[in-house]
Amino acid sequence: MLELAILGFLYDAPLHGYVLRRHIAALTGHVRPVAESTLYPAIKRLEKAGLLARATEPGAVAAPRHVLTLTEEGRQELRRRLADPGQREITDENHWFTLLAFLRHLDDPAAQAAVLRRRLAFLEEPASFFYDGDRPLAAEELDDPFRRGVLKIARATSRAELAWLRDTLASLEAVGR
Amino acid sequence: MLELAILGFLYDAPLHGYVLRRHIAALTGHVRPVAESTLYPAIKRLEKAGLLARATEPGAVAAPRHVLTLTEEGRQELRRRLADPGQREITDENHWFTLLAFLRHLDDPAAQAAVLRRRLAFLEEPASFFYDGDRPLAAEELDDPFRRGVLKIARATSRAELAWLRDTLASLEAVGR
DNA sequence: CGAAGATACCTCGGGTTCGATGTATAACGG
DNA sequence: CCGTTATACATCGAACCCGAGGTATCTTCG
Numbered sequence: 001m002l003e004l005a006i007l008g009f010l011y012d013a014p015l016h017g018y019v020l021r022r023h024i025a026a027l028t029g030h031v032r033p034v035a036e037s038t039l040y041p042a043i044k045r046l047e048k049a050g051l052l053a054r055a056t057e058p059g060a061v062a063a064p065r066h067v068l069t070l071t072e073e074g075r076q077e078l079r080r081r082l083a084d085p086g087q088r089e090i091t092d093e094n095h096w097f098t099l100l101a102f103l104r105h106l107d108d109p110a111a112q113a114a115v116l117r118r119r120l121a122f123l124e125e126p127a128s129f130f131y132d133g134d135r136p137l138a139a140e141e142l143d144d145p146f147r148r149g150v151l152k153i154a155r156a157t158s159r160a161e162l163a164w165l166r167d168t169l170a171s172l173e174a175v176g177r
Numbered sequence: 178m179l180e181l182a183i184l185g186f187l188y189d190a191p192l193h194g195y196v197l198r199r200h201i202a203a204l205t206g207h208v209r210p211v212a213e214s215t216l217y218p219a220i221k222r223l224e225k226a227g228l229l230a231r232a233t234e235p236g237a238v239a240a241p242r243h244v245l246t247l248t249e250e251g252r253q254e255l256r257r258r259l260a261d262p263g264q265r266e267i268t269d270e271n272h273w274f275t276l277l278a279f280l281r282h283l284d285d286p287a288a289q290a291a292v293l294r295r296r297l298a299f300l301e302e303p304a305s306f307f308y309d310g311d312r313p314l315a316a317e318e319l320d321d322p323f324r325r326g327v328l329k330i331a332r333a334t335s336r337a338e339l340a341w342l343r344d345t346l347a348s349l350e351a352v353g354r
Numbered sequence: 355c356g357a358a359g360a361t362a363c364c365t366c367g368g369g370t371t372c373g374a375t376g377t378a379t380a381a382c383g384g
Numbered sequence: 385c386c387g388t389t390a391t392a393c394a395t396c397g398a399a400c401c402c403g404a405g406g407t408a409t410c411t412t413c414g
Contacts, residue, residue, distance in 0.1 A: 002401095018362050030304045031268050035402050040364065042400090062361035062409045091208050093270060097331075101306065103323040112323075127207045129278065145348070146280040146289075149341045154274075156337030161330045168322055179370095195392050215371050217394060222370095239379045239391035361410075371400075380391075 001095045002034060002042050007070065007078040008102030010052060016065040017043060027101060032094060043068065051077050082106045083115065090118050093157075113172040120165045123158055178272045179211060179219050184247065184255040185279030187229060193242040194220060204278060209271060220245065228254050259283045260292065267295050270334075290349040297342045300335055 002024070009015060009023050017040060024034055046052050051074035054066040070078070082099065083106055089095040096119065106112050128136030129150055139151040179201070186192060186200050194217060201211055223229050228251035231243040247255070259276065260283055266272040273296065283289050305313030306327055316328040 016362080021362095026308050027306055031270070032265070036363080037365080037403070038401050045400095060361095061411080063363065063407090064409090065362055088209070093208070097306070097327050100323045100327050104321045129204050129274070131203050144281045145345055146277045149338075149345060150274050150277050152341055153334060153338045157330060157334040160333030161326075164326045164329055168326060171322070193392080198392095212372050213393080214373070214395080218370085221394095237391095238381080240377090240393070241379090242392055355414100357412100357414090359410100359412085362408080364406080366403105366405085368403095369401085372398090373396105375396085376394080378392080380389100382387105382389080384386090 001028075001089075001098050002038065003046060004078075004081055004089075004095075004098055004102065006039075006042060006046060007051065007074060007081070008098075008105065010068055010070045011075060011078055011102065011105050014067050014069040016057070016067045018065065020068065028094065028098060046074070050074075078102070079106055083111050085115065085118075090122050109172045109175045113169055116165055116169055116172070120162070120169070123162055123165070129154070178205075178266075178275050179215065180223060181255075181258055181266075181272075181275055181279065183216075183219060183223060184228065184251060184258070185275075185282065187245055187247045188252060188255055188279065188282050191244050191246040193234070193244045195242060197245065205271065205275060223251070227251075255279070256283055260288050262292065262295075267299050286349045286352045290346055293342055293346055293349070297339070297346070300339055300342070306331065 005024050005027060006020065009020055015023070020043075021034070021036065021039055024039070028034070043052070043054075047054060047068075050071060052068050052070050054068050056064055057067050058064050082103055085095075085099055089099050099115070103112055103115060106115070126136060128138075130137045130142065130147055132141075137151075139148045139155070142148045142151070182201050182204060183197065186197055192200070197220075198211070198213065198216055201216070205211070220229070220231075224231060224245075227248060229245050229247050231245050233241055234244050235241050259280055262272075262276055266276050276292070280289055280292060283292070303313060305315075307314045307319065307324055309318075314328075316325045316332070319325045319328070
C-alpha cells in the first residue's frame, strides 16, 4: 500500500522524500499515519529494486534533498500493480482507496474496468460480520447496538460504492464503444 | 486489532484456537484475512502476558485442542483497551469496527459514549483525501472519476456513521438520565 | 544572538505479520 | 483401504513497520 502510493505519486512528477511524505499523509494519513522510519526504508527498497532513481539537489530551504524519479521499470511496475492487484488491494478499503487514487494512471479503460469489476464481484458476494452458524445476521436481528452500527455503516458504504461502481463501469464501457 | 478480537471473543466464552480462528475470519476475514501463523503466536503472547490460560482437552473431532480462557487480568485488559483505545483504533475503519464489535463488553454507558464521542470528533474534523495546497478538494472539483469515487464513497460512509453515532449517543445518554 | 520550529534525511532495535512447511487425528467418499 | 478434506496446533525465516533517537540546515521571532 505504501509502495503503491510512492509509485503513484512519482508517476506524475519527481518529488523528494519530504514532499512525498506530505502527499502520503494527505492521502491516507488521517486514517493510517505513515512514520518516517517506514517511508525512507521503503524508498530505499524501491531504489534497490531499480524502480526509482535519486538525484541529490541542494536544498531549496534547508538540508540537501534527494529528488526521486521513477525509472521506466518503475512506471511499468506501477501499471502492473494497478492492473493486477493482490486480493488485499481489492478487499481492504484502505488499500482499495489507495489503488483508486492512482487508477487513472492505467490508461486503458478496459483494464480499469476489469479492476472495478473485481471490486464489484467482491462487494456483491453476501458477507456479514456476524453469523448465526453459517447464516449471516441482519442488523435487525442483533441486540447489540454497536454491532448493529457496524452493519448499518457497512451497508451504507456498500450501497454507495455499488452505485458508483455501476455508473463508472457504464461510462468506461461507453468509451470503449 | 487481532489481540482485541481474541480478547473480545474469549470474554464471552472460552474457546479453542481453531474455533477462535473461524470467529475472527467471520468478523474481519473477508476484508483482512488472518493467517494461522499470526494467530497462534498472538495467543502465545497473550498467554505469556498472563491475559489468558490454556487447558488441553482431548479433541472432540480430531487432534487435542487447547481451550483458552481469559484470566481476570485478561478481562480487565479488554475493558481497558475498549475504554482507552489508541488513535489507530479510532481512525482506521478496520480497527474501529473491531472495537465496536466488542464495545458492549464495556458495561458503563458513559464509558461507551466517551469512545463514540472520540470517533465523532474525528469524523467531524474536515478532512479530504486530495488537496490543492492546504484546501481540501470536493468531489466536483476533480477530473479523475476514480478519485471522485473515493470521495463520494467516503462521504456516504461518513454521513451514515455520523447519523448512527448521534442516534446512539442520544440513547446512551437517555440511559444515563 | 539564541531558541524554536520547519525542512530534510537516516539508523537501530524490538516487535508483528505472513507464507511455507510440518505434524497428528478423524471422517468421508469411492 | 486409500486419498482428500477438515480438525488442530506449531515453527521458521524473511519482510515489514514503528518509536526513539540522531544529524544537519535554514528561517523566524523575541
